[in-house]
Amino acid sequence: MSTGEAQWKHRQACCSLMHPQRVFTIRMRLSFNFFLNKSHPSTDGRISHAVTYMHDTCRLFNHTASYKKYDAFSWNVMIREHANSNSEEKEALALTIYSQMQQNGIHADKYTFPFVLKVCANLSALQKGKQIHNHVIRRGFQRDIYVGNSLVSMYAKCRKVEVARQVFDRISQKDVVSWNAMIIGYVQCGIPEETLVFFHQMYLDGEGVLPDQGSFVSVLQACTDLLRGKWIHKCVICAGLEADVFVGNSLVDMYSKCGNIKNARHVFDKMPSRNVVSWNSMIAGYTQNGYLNEALKLFCQMQTQGEGIKTDLVTLASVIPACAQLASLQIGEWMHGYVIKSGFLSDIVVGNCLIDVYTKCRHVESARQLFGNMPKKNVISWSALIAGYVQIGKASETLALFNQMQVLDMKPDAVTMLNMLSACTHLSALQQGKSLHAYIISSGYESEVFVANALIDMYAKCGSLELACLFFTKMSNRDLVSWNSMIAGYGMHGQGKNAVAHFCQLQQSSIKPNDVTFLCVLSACTHAGMVNEGWEYFYCMKQQYGITPKLEHYACMVDLLGRAGHLDEAVRFINNMPLEPGASVWGALLGACRIYSNITLGECAAERLFELEPENAGLYVLLSNIYAAAGRWDGVAKMRTIMKNSGLKKTPGCSFIEVKNKIHAFLVEDRSHPESEKIYATLQSLAVKMKAAGYVPNTSLLLQEME
Structure with missing residues (x-):
């Protein structure tokens, strides 16, 4: 037995003969002295024995009837034990012990305050922290650097950064911990500008204090400006910390957030x-900046060259979204297999990411199967699956899934509501949309701008422009999407003048229109036949706002001219386009040729379209109907033959109607509905009444059946 261990045993035996309170104090001192005893052969052994002994002593403290004879050291040890427990329950108990210490007349010292203030910071117990701050002042420790640093940290973590700054300014001799506590406070309160200004002050006039690893790691979190980020990088090099792995990781993350993926990779390679x-930071940087293939390559490189580093949940949460954005089912299935082999499939975050992969690949059945096998689900799981059904146009399944979600008492979030409103818009389900609106109000999501914008869009597309206008008027915070949605709503209802008036209001506001705004305005002019206004806003884009027209804007102008019967002008416009005309441009011209039965021009437009979209059956049907309207049955037969030989079939149209909160879908000549006999009888009765009233249908635009 070593000398140190012999002394340890001897003192333990002596303790058994003393008063419990005295035993407690001696045991506490003994545990820490033994921890520092250099004669013990193993540092790990000293720690293990001391910690075990201290735990036993804590139990002695808790079972002793009277605390009055304990000194400050004993109380401090107990408070420290609970403050460092990483358990909210035990940390809260540290504050209780502190209160008992005060009640027993034991004065807290400079070793007490840092631990109780740490607990207040961790628990966000601001009021208790203020009370302890008063105790600090009364005991005269407000200028002590350790106590002062703890106060700064407490106020900063409780999001009272102004008070933290006042305390910081009163610390007479600041150290790097003081400055770092303040920097972290600014970062946590989401004040990046103040963070960078404060760091700049520290670097240039820090009273002899130089930034350390913690300083750089913290300030880089707040940096989203590339020029400032490069300056901080230079400071890192001057401080000799460029080889530090934590600082290097922060630099990779900073450059990625600033969109400079080249510099991020340079830092990564030089580490x-x-x-x-x-590895996670670099993979996430590639994914966030759209370098999806590079993200996957680096992930594979991590498996082979990662120097024994294992994939974790953060790695998967960074790389799986890259698979989702690539929308490659093969890559998604490969990643799914990797997750299974790695044993991470049961993690809810990974499961949600994989659901997103399958839905982006339009493979919703696989997403549904994965969803059903997940041991735990959260609102993100449900929202991801609902979004998948919305994406492939299965709005009825979306509503059913939402109802199932409510039955299971899973509260939807704002993203869920956004997807549900999209489903109602697709189905033109106004009553369902109104019910969702009521739920949104009761859930407090109406204040979310993106949800409010979806409501405007839903009401407008479901035929209730009045409700869309009313809701837009009541919105307290509008963004550009709000204005665009309202302008588009007026346009689709043929109210071109109101759309233009709304655009003029937008011009008078502080919000600048973008290319989508002008697309909405031009579309409104198209539906209202406002040719002169359309030309005016088309030129206004470039001349007044510096927005270069895209292919969609040119297609809109062709549609505007074509619908108004200015076919020759539309052709000249196409020939003078600086861009290569796409399918949307020629499609707009072909649609105008159908309206005005211009076979020659229609054939020219169709020929270009067949080159661009040879698999689009709708184009053959459209040209066939142009032939039919002109009595060119040979052309109709030719189109039928081409479609038959190519194996093309036009996707049948589908109509939706909402009756008593239930959605009914109908295809052409559909008799699958249980009430189909009554429905067709009613339609026949209406046709008879319309004919009796003198109605003569315009069959010139009637599409011919193409089998």
Whole structure:
């Protein structure tokens, strides 16, 4: 037995003969002295024995009837034990012990306050922290650097950064911990500008204090400006910390957030050692900046060259979204297999990411199967699956899934509501949309601008322009999407003048229109036949706002001219386009040729379309109807033959009607509905009444059946 261990045993035996309160104090001192005893052969052994002994002593403290004879050291040890427990329950108990210490007349010292203030910071117990701050002042420790740093940290973590700054300014001799506590406070409160200004002050006039690893890691979190980021990078090099793995990781993350993926990769490649955070930061940087293939390549490289570093949940949460954005089912299935082999399939975050992959690949059945096998689901799981059904146009399934979600008492979030409103818009389900609106109000999501914009769009597309206008008027915070949605709503209802008036109101506001705004205005002019106004706004884009027209704007102008019967002008416009005309442009011209039965021009437009979209059956049907309207049955037969030989079939149209909160879908000549006999009888009765009233249908635009 070593000398240190012999002394330890001897003192333990002596303790058994003393008063419990005295035993407690001696045991506490003994545990810490033994921890520092250099004669013990193993540092790990000293820690293990001391910690075990201290836990036993804590139990002695808790079972002793009277605390009055304990000194400040004993109380401090107990408070420290609970403050460092990483358990909210035990941390709260540290504050209780502190209160008992005060009640027993034991004065807190400079070793007490840092631990109780740490607990207040962790628990966001601002009022208790203020009370302890008063105790600090009364005891005269407000200028102590350790207590002062703890106060700064407490106020900063409780989001009272102004008070934290006042305390910081009163610290007479600041150290790097003081400055770092303040920087972290600014970062946590989401004040990046103040963070950078404060760091600049520290670097240039920090009273001899130089930034350390923690300073750079914290300030880089707040930096989203590339020029400032490069300056901080230079400061890192001057401080000799460019080889530090934590600082390197922060630099990779900073450059990625600033969109400079080249510099991020340069820092990553130059790092002498990397950990899993290094790889995760670089993969996430590639994904966030749209370098999806590079993200997957680096992930594969991590498996083979990662120096024994294992994939974790953050790695998967960074790389799986890249698979989703690539919308490649093969890659998605490969990643799914990797997740299974790695044992991460049961994690809810990974499961949600994989659902998103399958829905982006339009493979919703696989997403549904994965969803059904997940041991735990959250609102993100439901929202991801609902979004998948919305994406492939299965709005009825979306509504059913939402109802199932409510039955299981899973509260939807704002993203869920956004997807549900899209489903109602697709189905033109006004009553369902109104019910969702009521739910949105009761859930407090109406204040979310993107939800409010979806409501405007839903009401307008479901035929209730009045409700869309009313809701838009009541919105307290509008963004550009709000204005665009309203302008588009007026346009689709043929109210071109109101759309233009709304655009003029937008011009008078502080919000600048974008290319989507002008697309909405031009579309409104098209539906209202406002040719002169359309030309005016088309030129206004470039001349007044510097927005270069895109292919969609040119297609809109061709549609405007074509619908108004200015076919020759539309052709000249196409010939003078600086862009290569796409399918949307020629499609607009072909649609105008159908309206005005211009076979020659229609054949020319169709020929270009067949080159661009040879698999689009609708084009053959459209040209066939142009032939039919002109009595060119040979042309109709030719189109039939081409479609038959190519195996093309036009997707049948589908109509939706909402009756008593239930959605009914109908295809052409559909008799699958249980009430189909009554429906067709009613339609026949209406046709008879319309004919009796003198109505003569215009059959010139009637589409011919193409089998």
